[in-house]
Each structure stands twice: as C-alpha cells, then as structure tokens.
Amino acid sequence: MTIQTRRTLTDDERIDWLRLSHTGNVGPITFFALLQRYGSAGAALAELPRLAEKAGRVRTPTVPAAADIKREVDRTARLGARHIAACEPDYPEALAAIEDAPPVITAGKNIALFDRPSVAIVGARNASLNGRRIAAKLAKELGEAGLVVVSGLARGIDTEAHKAALEYGTIAVIAGGIDVVYPQENTALQAAIFDTGCVVSETKLGTEPMARHFPRRNRIISGIAPGVIVVEAAKHSGSLITARMALEQGREVFAVPGSPLDPRSAGANGLIRDGATLTETADDVLRVFGSELMRRRTSIAPPDISLSTVASADAEVEGARRLVMDALSPTPVAVDELVRDCQVSLPVVMTILLELELSGRLERQPGQRVSLIS
Amino acid sequence: MTIQTRRTLTDDERIDWLRLSHTGNVGPITFFALLQRYGSAGAALAELPRLAEKAGRVRTPTVPAAADIKREVDRTARLGARHIAACEPDYPEALAAIEDAPPVITAGKNIALFDRPSVAIVGARNASLNGRRIAAKLAKELGEAGLVVVSGLARGIDTEAHKAALEYGTIAVIAGGIDVVYPQENTALQAAIFDTGCVVSETKLGTEPMARHFPRRNRIISGIAPGVIVVEAAKHSGSLITARMALEQGREVFAVPGSPLDPRSAGANGLIRDGATLTETADDVLRVFGSELMRRRTSIAPPDISLSTVASADAEVEGARRLVMDALSPTPVAVDELVRDCQVSLPVVMTILLELELSGRLERQPGQRVSLIS
Numbered sequence: 001m002t003i004q005t006r007r008t009l010t011d012d013e014r015i016d017w018l019r020l021s022h023t024g025n026v027g028p029i030t031f032f033a034l035l036q037r038y039g040s041a042g043a044a045l046a047e048l049p050r051l052a053e054k055a056g057r058v059r060t061p062t063v064p065a066a067a068d069i070k071r072e073v074d075r076t077a078r079l080g081a082r083h084i085a086a087c088e089p090d091y092p093e094a095l096a097a098i099e100d101a102p103p104v105i106t107a108g109k110n111i112a113l114f115d116r117p118s119v120a121i122v123g124a125r126n127a128s129l130n131g132r133r134i135a136a137k138l139a140k141e142l143g144e145a146g147l148v149v150v151s152g153l154a155r156g157i158d159t160e161a162h163k164a165a166l167e168y169g170t171i172a173v174i175a176g177g178i179d180v181v182y183p184q185e186n187t188a189l190q191a192a193i194f195d196t197g198c199v200v201s202e203t204k205l206g207t208e209p210m211a212r213h214f215p216r217r218n219r220i221i222s223g224i225a226p227g228v229i230v231v232e233a234a235k236h237s238g239s240l241i242t243a244r245m246a247l248e249q250g251r252e253v254f255a256v257p258g259s260p261l262d263p264r265s266a267g268a269n270g271l272i273r274d275g276a277t278l279t280e281t282a283d284d285v286l287r288v289f290g291s292e293l294m295r296r297r298t299s300i301a302p303p304d305i306s307l308s309t310v311a312s313a314d315a316e317v318e319g320a321r322r323l324v325m326d327a328l329s330p331t332p333v334a335v336d337e338l339v340r341d342c343q344v345s346l347p348v349v350m351t352i353l354l355e356l357e358l359s360g361r362l363e364r365q366p367g368q369r370v371s372l373i374s
Numbered sequence: 375m376t377i378q379t380r381r382t383l384t385d386d387e388r389i390d391w392l393r394l395s396h397t398g399n400v401g402p403i404t405f406f407a408l409l410q411r412y413g414s415a416g417a418a419l420a421e422l423p424r425l426a427e428k429a430g431r432v433r434t435p436t437v438p439a440a441a442d443i444k445r446e447v448d449r450t451a452r453l454g455a456r457h458i459a460a461c462e463p464d465y466p467e468a469l470a471a472i473e474d475a476p477p478v479i480t481a482g483k484n485i486a487l488f489d490r491p492s493v494a495i496v497g498a499r500n501a502s503l504n505g506r507r508i509a510a511k512l513a514k515e516l517g518e519a520g521l522v523v524v525s526g527l528a529r530g531i532d533t534e535a536h537k538a539a540l541e542y543g544t545i546a547v548i549a550g551g552i553d554v555v556y557p558q559e560n561t562a563l564q565a566a567i568f569d570t571g572c573v574v575s576e577t578k579l580g581t582e583p584m585a586r587h588f589p590r591r592n593r594i595i596s597g598i599a600p601g602v603i604v605v606e607a608a609k610h611s612g613s614l615i616t617a618r619m620a621l622e623q624g625r626e627v628f629a630v631p632g633s634p635l636d637p638r639s640a641g642a643n644g645l646i647r648d649g650a651t652l653t654e655t656a657d658d659v660l661r662v663f664g665s666e667l668m669r670r671r672t673s674i675a676p677p678d679i680s681l682s683t684v685a686s687a688d689a690e691v692e693g694a695r696r697l698v699m700d701a702l703s704p705t706p707v708a709v710d711e712l713v714r715d716c717q718v719s720l721p722v723v724m725t726i727l728l729e730l731e732l733s734g735r736l737e738r739q740p741g742q743r744v745s746l747i748s
Binding site: 130133134256257258259260261265266269272273277278279280281284 | 631639643652654
C-alpha cells in the first residue's frame, strides 16, 4: 500500500475507512487504489456507484451504512478493543508495508506489542507431541529473548506457541471476529491473550471463521512479523501458504527439520531445501536474525506499488476500455503484461481494472495479476 | 597425488610400492613425494637410510622385507583378492585424485565395480529404527538407479545400506585387513560382499581395526564415491568426519534431516545448515547429482599438489635446514607459510620436511600443515 504520511484519523474518517473496506468487491488493493485516486475514503465512497456503472455494472457494490459501522465501533470499544486504520501510527508498521495490507484491523487489548520486535511460529494442527514440544520451547526462548511471538491460535503448533509465549507477550491473529472463539477448546487461551497480549482480526465482530478466511489471515501473521518459523507442516498445508506469503513479503523464513518418514515434516524440509534457515533452537533464529529483527521492525520500506499511479483522464480511459477488456480472460495475466500488450499507460490500465473490480467482473490474483470473472 | 601416467606395474614394482608404503613414518603424502623425487618406489627405498640420517635420525624407518611382502601378496591372491597400486588402471580413479590416496589398496573380488558410478551412505552405529529404514530405502533405490553404494560395514546405517544394496553391487571399505571381520555380527554380510561386491582395505592381512584406522578408512569411502549421504550422525561423530573429508575432496554431500529432539540428527542437520543437500529420497540425490555422478566418475582431475615439485640441490637443503627447523613447532603450520617465513624455495622446504618425516620427527596434518613431534 502507499500511505505516505501516518496520522491518527478522526472518528468519522475511520468510519469511512471501515465502510469502504467492507464494501462488496473492494479488496485491500482496490481500497488503496481508490484512496489514492480520490484522496480519501469518504470521497471514494461517493464515487463508487458511478465507477461501477462505467464498467458495465454486473453487481453494484453494497456499501455498509454508517450507522451500522458506528455500532460495530462502539461494540468493539466495549469489548476493550479498537479499530486501527493502516495509515495510523498505532497500526503495525511492517504490516502496513505489504501490498494487500488490511485497510483496518480490529485489535485489543495490548496494542503496544506492535512496537516490539516479533517473530511468527506456525505449523500443523495435527502436530506430533515432539513438534508441539519444539514449538513451546522455541516460543519460550524467543519470548525470553524479548521477541513477541505471533501465531494463528489454531490447534497444535499455534496453540503451543501462544501458551509458552503468553507471559512474554503474544499476538494471536484470528480468522473470525475478535469476539468469536475458534477452536472452542482455546476459549480460555484466547481470553488470556486478549487480556495480556493482543488479538487481531480484519473481519467484523460475530464473523464465524470460514475456510476462505484462513489464507487471508495468514498474510497478516507474516505481515506483522519480519520472520516466520514453520515447525511441522505437511505438503500443501496452510503453514506452507503462510511461509510462501512470508517470502513474497520479503520476510525471513525458518523451518524445523524432521524425519523424511513423517509426512508432517515434508513441508518444513521442503522449505529448507528451498533456502529457509534450518532451525533447531531459538539461537538459530536469534543468530541469523536477532539484530536484523530489531532493525527491520522499524525500517521496512513500503513496496513501490504501481497502483499509486492510478490517476488518468476520463477520455483516455474511455478510449482504452475495449482494448484492455479484450486482453483480459479468466486466465490470470500480469498487469505489466497488459500495459505492454495494450500500449496503454499504466494509470489508464489501473483505472479500468479498478472499475471492473468494483463492478464484480475482475478478480485480483497474487503477484499483481488479474483475471476476468466468467 | 601426482601420478601422471596410469600403467600396470610389474609384480616386482608392486612389491616395491607395498614395501615403501608400509615403511614406518611413510604416510601417503610422503610416499608420493618420494616417488616424485626418486622416480620409482625401488629407488626411494634405496635412498631411505641416507635421507633419515640427514634429518638427525631419531627412529630409522623400518622397511618390510621383500619376502614378507611377497608372502602377503600370495596369501591375498589365495583369498581371491589382489593389490592395486594408485598408478594402475584398475585403481578407483576418483580415489587416485585425492591428496592422500592410499598408495596401494587390497581389493576383491569384484573390482569392476570401481568403474561404475557410486555414492557413499554413512551414518550412526547406534542408528534409530527409522534411520536404518531410511538408509535401506535410499540404498535400494540408488542401487536400482544403477549406482554402487559405498560404505564402511559398521553397525547401524552402514550395515543397512550394504544389505539393501547387495544385489546391485556394493563396496565395503574396512579399517582392518580384508580377512578380518569387524564387527563380528557382520561375518556373513562381509563374506557376501566379498563374493558379489568388493571389499577394500589399505591395511595388511590380519590387521585388527583400531580407533586410529577409522578416520583413515573414512577418507577412502569419500575418496571412491563422488557423493556422500549422511543418514544419522551425532555431533563429533565419525560420519561427520567422513562428510568433512568429502567436502575437502570436492565431493557432493547429502544429509537426511531429523528432529532437533534426536541427538542423532544434530550432525546431519548441521551439515544441511552448512550447505549439504537436504535429502529425503533417492530422487533428491539423483536429481542433484545423477548425471553429475556419471560425469565426475571419469573426469575428476588430480589436484595440483605442491609436493610434485620436490627436487632440489643438496647444498641448498643443507643451508636451509636449521632455518626450517627453527620455524617448526608442535603447533601445526601451513607449508605455504613456512616457505614465506623462511624465504626458502618450496622444493627445498619439501625436501627438509620429507627427511624430518622419515626420521620420525614430523607429523603431517590435514590441509598441507605440518607439526614437530615433541
């Protein structure tokens, strides 16, 4: 994302941010593109109907009512949590730098943990006893060394990591609303983390976590922490998705090796083969990464997202719309390639893509790629 | 070593090689230095007393009698094995290229295995059941893929690797004489390998393996095979020494990862951290190394050993002896450094070192370093 100046929003501005970010078809990338183009969330909200219409409105984006969002904000405050927008100083700085940062997170209570160096520990839900022991040992030792352990409060590795790190400060990023407990067996743990650590979510209160929420949640885990440790992870597991996201986000990836005979080690071993740091003890993390973690915590530069250049003359957009539409298909294509192929400027292409997305006809894919929804 | 032309020796020449290589204080490096200087093992034998005397004979090298060596050759032949000198075409080519190649090996019966691509599998004697299963699976699959498995016939990993590879051809490099079985429980296995595969040793018949023989044996394992797989290995284990030698010899090192909670995995995990290829299946070896193994088998170039330049005027040696002696101490020093420090030419320094070694006053250390025996 492309927030240049960090400042605390007024309550009304924050409500605009929430309304826009919870508008149908508006994903994080589109959110920041709109913000860039119109200067504020409020101005973007006003332009939404016109934009969707231009692209041949399939579905009109549904914007949540200001009153509903205000109620959400009040209920969140009563729980002891609050909403933090990506441009605000209290928002985790490293998270703000990722391409698809959540425009607004809900967090509570101890948001001061965002200012401390952190490392994520993730792994298998069906972890072995040994895997769980390793996760707990790593979490405890890294906590003692002053790092905040970030994880996802899932069964297995996540749970062990949070428990062991609880007394040092731990951040749980969850897929549902911060008032929804999942899995049920972690009711007490989630409450304890909420009281002394921090629970983070980008979904509304009352949201039950669904399968599609988890990969999105994982990007926040690796977004907050400059390093991710994978303890046990099968092939094609969620933990591996987190590790891949971490690499895309320029994070350091650590993996704990295991026997080739245990399928729960295949993912971590594969990561090591691909260049992750082989990790046996907390020292392996601290050695490679100790001071680095401290340094990165405050110096991660926002990536140069080309979406920041969204701004273009309407006439030019009109002329190019058909060209870009023809170049698109259900097969994802890189935005760069579109620009080259259509011989149209990047701002114009971005504007057309924005309109298409808002009208529900375009889907954003990882790595600045887009596809038509057929 | 520096053998330039490969040719089959006469029986008498081979007996000279054996006599010189079994002479006290004559290690492999000294052997080849003498060969270079005097042109043949026979000529070197004739010069030995004079050389040792020059350096202030502490112990006169004991040269085995020709008749004794002849008896050894005959007994070896009756067992179905034979002696092969490092300059002979039947000697393993990759082994001939290492700095401290055994001047003569005893091998039998199936020395044709030396011509096939090979890979070594080594690991812990006290291997876990899982480690043994992995070793067997790797050995079988690599055997099926056409590779000869080389190992050390020790308990644990070595034993499993040999057993699984037996039907495809396997080479056992042992620390004692080829007629001595160690450990006893491998009596049948050693006999089976001798019948269908190949047993290799550099020690005389009847030699009981002793602790000091094992590291020397390990250099032959990694010397024969262009790749070494370490399955389970604790810190400071013999398998790690083999892996380190393999790296020094320019071999490819593979290591099977394991849980940080199992001390038998610490060595292999450490190797991976240091750059060894993480190995879970035979494919990991074949992928990285398959055609490479084939290629290297016939193209490993002998290193440029500076010992080949041993040749110098006696007067010059006389003048420099005191200088070099003063520069030496029980702390190992690099030969290069001696040359720089003493401002004496390399051939002169090498000659002086040779004399000192023959008189039992100097010890060769790994990496072209030498120390005085105090």
